[in-house]
Amino acid sequence: MVDTDVHHQVRDKSELYPYLSRHDRQRLEEFGLPRNGNLYQSSGGFKGARADCFGAGEDVDPRTRIDLFKEKLLDGCGIDCAILQGEYTPGVVALMDVDYSAALCRAYNDWTLEHWIGRDPRFRLALTLPLQNPELAVKEIHRLGDHPAVVAAYAVCGSPRLYGQRCYDPIYAACVEHGLALALHFSNEGNGVNPPPTAAGHPSYYAETYLVRPQFYQAHLSSFIFEGTFEKFPTLKVAFLESGFGWVPSFRWRADASWKALRAQTPWVKRLPSEYIAEHIRFSTQPFEDPEPPEAMLHLLEGMNADKTLMFASDFPHWDFDPPDAISRKLPAAMRQRVLSDNAFDTYPKLK
């Protein structure tokens, strides 16, 4: 069983010192880890995590406890592969000081490889990258892309530009070269130079941004399709993590309608958008939706070819964690093996 989205963190900034130059280390010592803007001053659960994971005390962030990951996730849920998307990443990749950002990304990746990947063979890593500077991001992919546990390049949705735009192409070329998927996950919307979480403005409350996330995934997905990203990179796979998926069937229909009407303006788009989505985009189960009536789920799954496009994710140890057994029960029996395992292996070429 593969868990495509879990989140780890350093307990203290000093854990990164061994991986930094003297110059960058001093800066980290004197000022501290960059944080994302905490636009909402809140999340769900307790400190954004499962409240039942604070057994070591309320000051010990469960994201920092590899023992807890082993107990409650890997052993407790029977996970064979868990892909780490760093909790630390969003703040770091929002920095306009791109060299410092790249140094912190390198340190975080090196620290993760030594202290997480090196301590349990079930962990895999989505590389934290300074995507705001594609040239430096490519360097980092070349530096670590061939590590056997590195299976993806991690991108957060908050970005000055939509990810299909051509300035990002060198990143995708490097991903393809090293057999990495691109893992897209919300965060950083509205922070720093990034546009707000909705085109209509900043929501007041976390519940709102939690709810409207599909729209910025849709913006990136539209960009991938109509910029011709998958014509340029026909083997690239993109994991849409924590995007929700109930919107996918209707998006596919609408995307096809847009193309049929406006094809001549982007003639490099050669196929129905729904075909690119089916071939290149994979969606994570978490947060799993509970439609009413429940049998409506079957229509959603059918409308997105879920037997090929849906991958299990728990989001451990976040507060809106989904356990694999509960999700498995909601899937048609014939689809369970695909969603809980096979689709991830088809998405991440290096996953073994």
Next chain:
Amino acid sequence: MSAATLTPYPVCPVGELPLGKRKIVTLKGRSIGVFNIGGRYFALQNRCPHRGAPVCEGRLGGFFTASEPYAPALEREGEILRCPWHGWEFDVTTGRSVCQPEKVRVKSYPAGVEPPPETARVEKYDVTESEGQVVVWIVTENVEKLKS
């Protein structure tokens, strides 16, 4: 036993449908667009399979393609009909949708030129194509065969 035959319906003299032009006529109760594309004639039902628009009133243009992203090129100028309502593109020479040629098409009819009516022929010694009639062939039941 059913049988059918193609019956030619006159549209206009050839001279009234020059290169690149179209004429929308009602034949046997159907609105049909007749197009002169490079000297060949094509007839399409004036009804888009998408939402029923008068597709033959759309703009004629070429087929935009691209060998790679951001490098658009124009091919087959004047052979692609773009529906006036939602922009669906159709190949005038086949009626097939550009986006989904195997699945979506505007009904097409054979079209061509036939000699002018007998009355014109008796008045002129030579019959040239420019004096011919553009015709559209429409399937009609062969009543005689059905009776027998």
